[in-house]
Amino acid sequence: MIDISVYGDYKTSWCPGCGNHDVLAALKQALAEMDLAPHQVAHVSGIGQAAKAPHYITINGFNGLHGRGLPPAQAIKLVNPELTVIAESGDGCNYGEGGNHFLAAIRRNVDMTLLAHDNQVYGLTKGQASPTTAEGQITKSQPDGVTNAPFNPIAVAVAMRANFVARAFSGNKPHLIKMIQAAIRHPGFAMVDIFSPCVSFNKVNTFGWYKQRCYELDANYDPTDWNAAMEKANEFGDRIPIGVIWKTDRKPLNERFAVCKHGPLGRQPVDLKALDAIMHSYI
Amino acid sequence: MSKQSKHIIIGGAAGQGLVTVGQLLCKALVRAGYEVLVTQHYMSRVRGGHNTFNIRTGAQPVTGPADACDILVALNQETVTLHKEEMAGKGFVILDTALNAEGLPALKVPFDKLAPKAIFQNVAALGVLCSVLGVDKEYAEELLRESFGKKGEDVVQQNRQVLDDACAWAQEQQALCDVLPAVPRREPRMLINGNEAIAFGALAAGVKFCSFYPMTPATTVAQNLILHGRKLGVIVEQVEDEIAALNMALGASYAGAPTLVPTSGGGFALMTEAVSLAGVMEQPVVIVVAQRPGPATGLPTRTEQADLNLVLYSGHGEFPRAIFAPCTLEDCFHLTHKAFDITEKYQSPVFVLTDQDLSDRLMGVPPFDLSSLPPVAGPDLTDDNAAGYKRYAFTENGLSPRRIPGYGRSLVLADCHEHTEDGHITEDMGIRTAMNDKRFAKELGILSEVVPPRRFGAEQPDRILLCWGSTEGAARETADILNAQGQKVAVLSFPQVWPLKPDQFLPFLASAKEVVAVEGNKLGQFARLLRQETGFVVHRTVLRYDGRPFTPDFILAKLSE
Numbered sequence: 001m002i003d004i005s006v007y008g009d010y011k012t013s014w015c016p017g018c019g020n021h022d023v024l025a026a027l028k029q030a031l032a033e034m035d036l037a038p039h040q041v042a043h044v045s046g047i048g049q050a051a052k053a054p055h056y057i058t059i060n061g062f063n064g065l066h067g068r069g070l071p072p073a074q075a076i077k078l079v080n081p082e083l084t085v086i087a088e089s090g091d092g093c094n095y096g097e098g099g100n101h102f103l104a105a106i107r108r109n110v111d112m113t114l115l116a117h118d119n120q121v122y123g124l125t126k127g128q129a130s131p132t133t134a135e136g137q138i139t140k141s142q143p144d145g146v147t148n149a150p151f152n153p154i155a156v157a158v159a160m161r162a163n164f165v166a167r168a169f170s171g172n173k174p175h176l177i178k179m180i181q182a183a184i185r186h187p188g189f190a191m192v193d194i195f196s197p198c199v200s201f202n203k204v205n206t207f208g209w210y211k212q213r214c215y216e217l218d219a220n221y222d223p224t225d226w227n228a229a230m231e232k233a234n235e236f237g238d239r240i241p242i243g244v245i246w247k248t249d250r251k252p253l254n255e256r257f258a259v260c261k262h263g264p265l266g267r268q269p270v271d272l273k274a275l276d277a278i279m280h281s282y283i
Numbered sequence: 284m285s286k287q288s289k290h291i292i293i294g295g296a297a298g299q300g301l302v303t304v305g306q307l308l309c310k311a312l313v314r315a316g317y318e319v320l321v322t323q324h325y326m327s328r329v330r331g332g333h334n335t336f337n338i339r340t341g342a343q344p345v346t347g348p349a350d351a352c353d354i355l356v357a358l359n360q361e362t363v364t365l366h367k368e369e370m371a372g373k374g375f376v377i378l379d380t381a382l383n384a385e386g387l388p389a390l391k392v393p394f395d396k397l398a399p400k401a402i403f404q405n406v407a408a409l410g411v412l413c414s415v416l417g418v419d420k421e422y423a424e425e426l427l428r429e430s431f432g433k434k435g436e437d438v439v440q441q442n443r444q445v446l447d448d449a450c451a452w453a454q455e456q457q458a459l460c461d462v463l464p465a466v467p468r469r470e471p472r473m474l475i476n477g478n479e480a481i482a483f484g485a486l487a488a489g490v491k492f493c494s495f496y497p498m499t500p501a502t503t504v505a506q507n508l509i510l511h512g513r514k515l516g517v518i519v520e521q522v523e524d525e526i527a528a529l530n531m532a533l534g535a536s537y538a539g540a541p542t543l544v545p546t547s548g549g550g551f552a553l554m555t556e557a558v559s560l561a562g563v564m565e566q567p568v569v570i571v572v573a574q575r576p577g578p579a580t581g582l583p584t585r586t587e588q589a590d591l592n593l594v595l596y597s598g599h600g601e602f603p604r605a606i607f608a609p610c611t612l613e614d615c616f617h618l619t620h621k622a623f624d625i626t627e628k629y630q631s632p633v634f635v636l637t638d639q640d641l642s643d644r645l646m647g648v649p650p651f652d653l654s655s656l657p658p659v660a661g662p663d664l665t666d667d668n669a670a671g672y673k674r675y676a677f678t679e680n681g682l683s684p685r686r687i688p689g690y691g692r693s694l695v696l697a698d699c700h701e702h703t704e705d706g707h708i709t710e711d712m713g714i715r716t717a718m719n720d721k722r723f724a725k726e727l728g729i730l731s732e733v734v735p736p737r738r739f740g741a742e743q744p745d746r747i748l749l750c751w752g753s754t755e756g757a758a759r760e761t762a763d764i765l766n767a768q769g770q771k772v773a774v775l776s777f778p779q780v781w782p783l784k785p786d787q788f789l790p791f792l793a794s795a796k797e798v799v800a801v802e803g804n805k806l807g808q809f810a811r812l813l814r815q816e817t818g819f820v821v822h823r824t825v826l827r828y829d830g831r832p833f834t835p836d837f838i839l840a841k842l843s844e
Contacts, residue, residue, distance in 0.1 A: 037692075060696070072531060075532065101526075259513075270488075279651065
């Protein structure tokens with residue numbers, strides 16, 4: 001196991017009590033236990049409070065645009081299959097601004113992990129409704145209550161048969177670490193939707209709210225049973241299941257490209273002789 | 284127009300096979316040693332409509348499209364009706380006996396007799412055209428062997444029979460057309476279009492990743508990278524939208540792959556957010572923008588040069604960039620190759636700005652000499668001293684050493700915010716100013732490598748035709764025609780439109796009595812840029828924005844107004 005201190009210790013701009021602190025600590029612990037050195041991991045994010053994560057951990061980082069974490073993350077893995085690629089951002093970033101990329105990433109199935117901090121509110125912009133905020137919930141910008149139906153990331157991912165779909169809660173760190181590791185180990189696109197309470201702007205979905213509802217799926221649950229997974233994906237109310245909801249083993253995209261078998265693309269030489277032969281075929 | 288070249292228009296509905304006939308004829312012409320320049324006009328539909336494949340050919344080089352037509356090959360009646368006004372003095376139409384020549388001199392071909400089945404009509408038309416132009420039949424025979432060889436000797440023989448019959452039939456008809464002059468045997472040439480030349484330039488520069496969302500007329504750049512990428516180790520991914528395309532490309536670039544993204548104006552509009560990201564992250568990427576008329580969906584398969592401003596100002600905030608505007612197929616290859624060098628070296632986005640005319644312009648060109656290409660810059664792969672590594676280290680010339688994650692122990696943090704030298708978010712005003720200055724210091728380097736504008740025509744001109752990109756060819760021919768009439772006309776053509784280096788061209792512009800900007804847009808965007816950057820005001824403009832490429836006739840008509 002790698003000494004966890006190699007991932008650094010940074011002063012963050014997150015509020016005291018924010019769930020993000022626990023997610024960050026869990027990620028470090030997960031990487032350390034998996035013996036992943038900082039240079040072996042590429043960490044990609046968009047914009048939002050969760051998206052600042054690459055600035056608070058000593059690993060390779062690509063902090064891109066709002067909603068746009070997934071496209072570069074997938075490309076990084078395709079271009080350098082030797083890297084462990086983790087995209088980390090919030091519910092607004094992944095399911096709102098980046099909704100199309102989220103759907104496409106599930107379909108494309110590059111071997112990478114998405115850690116979605118889900119606090120059911122926009123934190124960075126101070127409290128507007130996010131795609132996962134409950135209908136009727138009152139916020140600063142929705143004073144009469146949210147009128148949109150909430151997006152269910154788990155149900156959508158299961159419906160699309162994403163390779164690996166899990167839910168976790170920042171307040172249950174040992175379980176969260178296990179989920180992060182299982183997602184990293186699973187080939188193909190793996191997502192963990194992590195409840196990470198926003199202590200400043202979401203007064204409904206608080207630490208206590210999640211704590212009261214989240215329960216761990218037991219050993220009898222079969223995550224390869226799609227119908228059961230759909231049922232668990234839709235269980236959201238007084239009781240919310242956490243754990244591996246669904247998994248399958250569709251071949252990852254990076255394994256379908258012959259060129260990816262020869263290591264990082266940028267290290268592969270340019271075959272000018274082959275190009276010359278190609279040009280001569282146009283004569 | 285030049286008497287030395289012939290202009291053949293093959294017209295018909297989409298799906299009638301006019302491109303097949305045109306391409307076969309062009310290949311035969313190029314192999315026989317003639318010059319060709321093809322302009323393709325097509326509509327945004329798969330079947331029907333009216334499309335043309337316009338071939339200018341002759342023994343001497345041709346540089347741009349023409350209007351007046353010498354041979355009109357009409358695959359349907361609409362072609363005759365639409366193009367009869369364009370016929371040159373001795374021009375004639377080739378058409379099926381069932382069609383009406385509408386008063387034009389005509390060669391009526393009994394296609395039903397020459398081609399036993401409809402699928403052979405293309406070969407029959409090829410035979411007639413070769414015969415009329417005096418192109419040796421052996422070149423057409425060779426093409427049939429290459430095209431149908433895989434289908435078996437029977438198929439080859441059937442096609443040869445049609446070709447022979449068509450040639451023999453055409454020989455017996457009274458010649459309507461002077462055959463092309465004989466040309467000496469020449470070194471073999473490729474028959475390729477602008478987008479193929481761009482793809483070859485990218486491949487020669489070592490492109491390894493391309494993400495794209497299909498959009499005419501840029502798609503064939505990606506299509507060619509797909510076609511050859513498997514052999515050359517390039518990943519090409521069709522993605523969910525243009526936003527993903529450029530963001531993905533920047534991830535690929537971060538991970539060490541020379542990267543290209545092809546698109547057109549509408550798609551590029553969506554990418555501009557990520558152009559800004561490339562600017563602040565200092566992430567190399569080559570973006571090919573093949574222009575077509577806007578606004579919005581505009582004329583999706585036609586040509587225009589109206590996205591210069593979009594590309595020049597794309598992305599929020601300020602950061603350096605370079606914009607190449609290839610004028611010829613050779614430019615498409617060499618400037619795309621250079622674009623990779625500039626983007627890698629200066630870690631700023633670099634654009635290759637073309638248009639539909641150049642994208643689809645087919646010509647015969649010698650295979651590009653790969654052995655004499657200059658080296659392309661690349662990231663620092665040595666990766667020693669990981670402990671001290673800072674992705675955005677302050678340097679005199681603004682160039683911070685770029686390392687690749689996973690290649691060594693160095694950690695690379697690329698950030699979209701204003702950042703410190705090691706890539707972390709900062710709000711420090713001193714660092715902000717210094718980092719912005721660092722990025723702009725790279726512009727001096729980019730400026731030092733600007734491709735100068737080219738001059739053609741009179742040495743001490745009275746009149747200069749100022750142009751950029753695909754317009755060069757038509758402008759050159761216009762100048763040739765006017766100079767032959769005793770005028771003193773030059774062309775000043777810009778293969779790179781940003782940044783500008785005024786000392787490369789300002790004295791020359793000032794030396795002429797009249798400077799005429801010839802541009803494919805409504806506003807004279809380049810003329811305005813020139814005024815903004817240098818204070819030089821062009822005297823006149825010749826602008827075209829009807830979706831069609833410039834021709835010498837169009838320019839001459841506007842000049843005489």
